[in-house]
Amino acid sequence: MQSKLVENWLTSAGEVSFTAPFVQLLLSEGYTVLQSKGGVVEQGKDIVARDKDGNIHCFQLKCGDIGSKEWQAINGQINDLTGVAPTHPTITKAKKIWICHLVTNGDITGPVLKTITDYSSTNTANGRMPLQTIAKDELLQRFTNAFGSFFPVEPEDARIFFELYCEDGDNVLKRKEFKQYLENFLAGLDAVKSGQKKLEAIQATPILASYILTNKYQQENYTAIIDAWVLSLLTIEYYANKWSLDEKKYSATESLILEEIDKLFTHLVDDVASNETNLVDSTYGLFSEPVITFRLRCAELLGYIFASVNYAVLSGRQLPALPSGLKEKVALMNQRKMLLSEAGAPYFFNTIVTAALSGNDEAAIAELKTLIDSIIYSHTDDGEGLLSPYYTTEQAVQHTFEAGDSIGESFHNRSYVLWSAILLLVKYNQRDFLNERWSVLSEISMEEIVAHDQNDLLLWTATNSDMLDTFPNSEQSWKELQNKVEASYDNEIPSVLLNRKYLIPFMIIAMPHRLTPKLILSLVNK
């Protein structure tokens, strides 16, 4: 059954969705991956890796069958692969030999095998590298050997797995179900004593995620895929820490996911910048665009773009060159974005954090004031407030349009995100603004989940935690607020995130109920 599962996924994977799993396969086989970014400077090499014996391998990845026509189409890339030596800081200049692989998840058909053999002979005679091939059957065997045992076989596991897999590629990621599936998968190894087995399960996690994401990759649903990789990484970090695994042993898997996020960001901003319809999309209906979806899309895209910027700034990773036209689209999205529920607040906070990290205080203050006034407005005159971050955008839309099941929860004068915004404005010394609104703000109860073990906040549900539901002081000391803002929260955020604060911008989007004052302040406080 496992090999059938692997085959089904392998043959339906596209080039973009196939790269990360292949890199993970190489890692699990003991290769050290030196480069897996590809792009315009790839010179025919999607992946460069070193094997255990120190040999350098270069891989060109393709999808589908390769017949004469396909071979002709990729000939230029193959010539680069076999003729241009790989460059990497860890590769000595003296390196004159590298092993070249053409990899496809299809078959190499017809006379092409003979063509490749002849091509290799000619290359060898001319001082170029010969070409080896890795096709479907070999890949299937290698993937099955490495990860087959981790694919679900128990009916209930398999049902959830395939329900996630069968989700429409255009739909948003079912974040809760996806996260909890991965949590259950890794929690299943809690009782296993072998650290090696646990490490293998960590390495299998991106493979399972890739499988589930097949349709999302096909539909180029980049925001959903970013969510999925962030949730995968958070789950890996949680269990690797819980199991006290040596960080060095899973750091390559971590890097693989971060590089995948880098690539997705590039695709996302390219799509946004080159969009010719001013980000209006009529695929599933036109009327809903001006009513709500266009403005929701603006907020969401803006949130992911700024989260990527924050992630790059906090991690020291280099942002790709931003495409022309993006600036105008960002301005458009800024004008049109809307806040429908508190699950959407992380998009706004990412905009604020970008302004804060770049020293653009004026922009951060303006954004915060608008956010606070929007939230206050939703509670004014017995207004029902905004749905909490525990409800998806789809549920918020259902609630707004009185469609579907009733929510059955009151949100009037309760907020999970307001206190973070208030404290940020305290940081910017906006006392007059807050004082003018304090009679209203102090009547809104501030909600927060405090986990007994802070790392549990990386789980979708922190069972061992307390929910705080507290009104601010009616007469509030400004000095006390300032002290709160200036405090260090490094000991009060998950220790796993302490050296990975760059994940927080994406984490609060993928898990909106984890947006807390402590996490936000830990980002902007020096």
Next chain:
Amino acid sequence: MALPKYKEVKSIVEKSLSTRANNIMRQQMRPFDESPRIIQHEGKTIIHNTLDNQKSQKVMKYKKVQADYKLEYAKLINMTPEAMLAMIDEKARDIGNQMAKHQFEVLNETIEETGNSVDAKGQKITPDLILETMSKMSIPFDKDGNPKMPTLVINPKMSDEFKRVIAEAEADPKHKAKFDALMKQKKEEYDAEQAGRKLVD
């Protein structure tokens, strides 16, 4: 024999019955049926304070409510839909009553803690007693200055008597004047309380 299970059909019917039961439970919880509802999505406890006393720190008390019903297949085959609905309604009322009782217990505890109780000492209800009770309450006002009057909960047996006393009070200029004075005082208290909601050094 594999019996037809009617999974989808049952899902619709059970959901409909559940909605019906929930509505009855809520009705039974009056006056708490209009209270804000909080769902604890994660964690084991809710730690909260109150709008009047932010320094207080309380742990929300949960109480399990339930209604038991033993399902006997032999009876089920002769049971009419009306009988099933009647049973569900009865159990829903039972659960609603348990929830309302718990809410009153919590309310009484709070009243005792704050000392906001008026002991009628067996006297009849009078306009002055009602005014005295209201004088101990905190009454908010809307942006136009209109009081948001609290909900009064009375024993159903006293309903007619209460209505009579209210009618009497409204018709009597003396009581009307007392009521207006009380509302003026409450508005001043409310304004002062609102003015006290501020940032200080």
